[in-house]
Amino acid sequence: MKKYLTLILVFTMFTSCGSQEIVSTSNVNTQDQSNSNLKPKLVVGIVVDQMRYDYLTRFESKFGEGGFKRMMREGFNCKNNHFNYVPTYTGPGHASVYTGTTPKYHGIISNNWYDKDLKTSVYCAQDDNVSSVGTEGNAGKMSPHRMLTISFADENRLFTQMRGKTIGIAIKDRGAILPAGHTANAAYWFHGMDEGMWITSTFYREDLPEWVKTFNASRSVDSYFKVWDTFMPIESYTESGNDLNDFERGFTGKSTATFPYDLASLKSENGGYDILKTTAYGNSMTLDFALAALKGEALGQDNDTDVLAVSFSSTDYVGHNFGVNSKEVEDTYIRLDRDLETLFNTLDDYVGKGEYTVFLTADHGAVNVPAYLESVNIPAGYLDYNDRKEQFTKFLLDTYGTLDIVENVSNNQVFLNKAKLKELGLDLHEVEQAFVDEQISYKNIAKVYTATTMNSTNFTTGIEALLQNGFNQKRSGDVIVVDDIAHIAYSRKGSTHGSGLNYDTHVPLLFFGAGIKHGETFEKTVIPDIAPTISALLGISFPNGATGQPLGFVID
Template identity: 35%
Template sequence: MLKFNSKNTPSKLRRGLLAGFATFALSSHCYTALAANLSQGPQITKAPKLILVLVVDGLPNEQVQRYRHQFGEGGFKRLLEQGAWFGNAHQAHGITVTAVGHSAVLTGAYPYQHGIIGNNWFDPNTSTSVYCTEDRQHTYIGTETKSSDGTSPANLKVSTVGDELRYATGNRSKVLTVSGKDRGAILLAGKTGTAYMLMKKTGAFASSTYYMNQHPAWHTAFHASKPQDRFYGKQWTNVLPEHAYHDDAHDDVVAPANTTSSKRLPYTYDSASGKPDAEYYEKLFTGPYVDELTLDFANAAIDGEKLGNNPTGATDILGVSLSSHDYVNHTWGPESKMSHDHLQRLDRLLAKFLNNVDKKVGLDNTLVVLTADHGFANVPEFSQSIKRDANRLDGNKMSAALNQHLFEKFGVEKLIRKWSAPYFFFDYSKVESKGITRTELENTAARFILNYQGVASTYTRTQFEQGQVPNDRISRLVQRAWHKQLSGDLMVVVKPYWYFGSTNSGTSHGTPYTYDTNVPLIFMGKPWFKAGAYSNYAEVMDIAPTLSHLLRLRLPSGSEGRVLTETLK
């Protein structure tokens, strides 16, 4: 403690010190008052019995807004009217793909922390390809498992809201997730939840030995009648009158003849064998029926696990990732009639599901969150038709051209160890032995790639490591996506409306542009949220801290989002 003798201290200094202590005392008083006011801010009136997290794979926010006038009662319309929804919400990182987006939802973390940097990536230490949720120590239950199949969250480096909830309740809370994709379920479930994913070979949902040794009785009962086979021979046709689609892109643009996307509505679900098989089950993903099956399974889980009616009174979490919109948009683009119709069908499925939740748990007891893992670019041919500079960029051809340029510059062959979009990995040892620095290699490669058709910008390992990345929006997003131990040495960002691909049709996602980052974000629950449209900037990363605040939980370990206090009652 600071001490001074008033008799021996000059009067001017003494007056200054006394004034300082008075100011400190006043500041302390103000801080105490501020803390008291903050403690009287939004307070949770009751804990939800169920937190329902809905993730629509590959749903751009603009589609929700563009087609909202056609939604029926009880689905998206209920969420938009009764919920707090953000029109300016984003997946705020630079590599907008399924695994990264799903990781963000309940961790509140960016890729540089949570460690899921893509659906697949190249491990520079082992020189092998890594799938985001692969774990060779575990297998699917009752189903053939390949070495690269997704069976556990081993690669996820941080905790989720579900993990923190189970920790806080002594594992009394249940966390269960379901998806058509393994990564959609596993990365929502976190380390301590339970994930179920649809098997493409059998059309059945399965978990893995990471979670349990055998499936529960309700799971067996659900599959007893083979519900996945009931769609065989069915056609996907318009749910709305034909004139409702007049503003959509023409089929000849998004599904031209002699391309992989040439099929149009009506779309028949069958197989060459004439009976349900792996070909048929895989077909189901492109259209409304996998989503219907997923929601049916989620309903069975609510009953089987008593989700939202936990005998201990603890809050449960149910995560449902709906995979099919991603497949539809990849095939035909978000501007297509097919995508438009699929969203309308999904709306009707969500209405039915939410009505069931209301009957079994009560929507006043349920906190609902709806978002998406990423948006989508338009099909390049459509973009070209409205005078945009758009196309597909073949990364393998670009890699070959760069390798040749580096050979001509340095006289060393195969300086690229691997191209794994959007990264180049270099073999630094080959140039260092010749007295060429890493920075020289990176800069030479970056200059060449910047002049390559379809490329907007590049970022080198040195830039990332030394904090030399520019302070603009795109650069901030790619910085968050780059992981020091896992990511590559040169990152490539394509021009707007371009994407990495080598097919002759369809489209994709993965860029830091707003059509890929802007996704729906809606919270619904009368006891907790003020309904309305919010224009504030928000991120998917804000879901985790907002839920943690309401549940009075410790924040997930990598969470960087903010609590969306403007929505709270």
């Protein structure tokens, strides 16, 4: 009897534990199923052009509570986020964020590159087969046709049978077009000069919608021809260098690159409306238009997820003009933070809290002005391309007796004339290697690689892996050059980007809103992870060329 009772007890305990486990698993599955059905009504993708990661931490004390800090407080902060390819330029950056892959596959290998078939330089968004809409000039002859893969916005359009809308917006055409993808309802960009209009192309539509016509007719952009002074007292801007220094270009017509800037009086000598691009107000103009698009297109107002891709381009123009350490850059980010707060508050009211998802990242970072780095004894400098050209020309003539075996030199790449090599009986691989052996001896060249190496060796770490991820076999050159750290081909005033070094690759990645956990990580993430993460959140297919991985720890 005792033995029998013991068996009953054991059986009861076993079935009790088993039933608890089943209930627990059932609850998890139910919760997962519930979450999977709660898709955001709107995904807002924000790319801040030329935003280094350390701007988040450096300027944090000057930010309000509703912009960057809200994203970090309520959302998820990936603190070790990097580009995993070079070159780090605007076109490749925007394409990589939204396609989930690198130039190796999406084909946007630079902003401009030498086309080996057309035998000329092409622009990443240029399309002579379409017409401008909203201007009589050629500024609208643009489309994403050179991007070989699709974006997560394209996948969302396919998933929703084209009911989910996609709108791309940026001052720069490439910043609006490449994120929006091939199936977008529209992409809009700012045409400055003497017009100051938001335009598009016939790739998307034959005429501007009424809300865009109304916005342009309002001439709200004219309100930004005012004095650009610091948002806070300038003496409080202790996170940047002296306002008066030798490392900033400024504007024509003003003797010093110092606050304040009277934009109304400076516009005639600085491209008319184009001067606004190079101020903090360019981001505010972009916000104004994005909010008009939100309501004009009724985004996030039904159960089919819409995508609003917004790129804030003026941070890049300001960085190029004034440099990483300038008061102007600090003020631009302080003002952008307030613009983000306005955007999020509007989304709360119009779409609804918990009904939208936002991610924020950058298309590249930037190097500190090398002249400034030199002044504080940090190795840096400037590249002399004329000297390189003279040395290389002499090498070609001495070795081959002709310059014609080189078809083009651009983007730190050498393109060989294959027909001429064949005519002269020269072996392609031997010529490639001869170029490597020659150029590695030149001043301020750190590394040189051949296309053969990129095609035959699988690199997983270091600059070699980044080069390989940026190398497109059909579009890239035959020899690739890597410059010394913090050495740029640029003026001694202002700054630029493009390398595979941390100052160019380390950029923010913030998620917040519907379906996003609260947290942070130092685990390394890479730019191509963004599109698969959003795709996973939406329950749609990954973009067709995606090589990144969904960040499961971000999704709730």
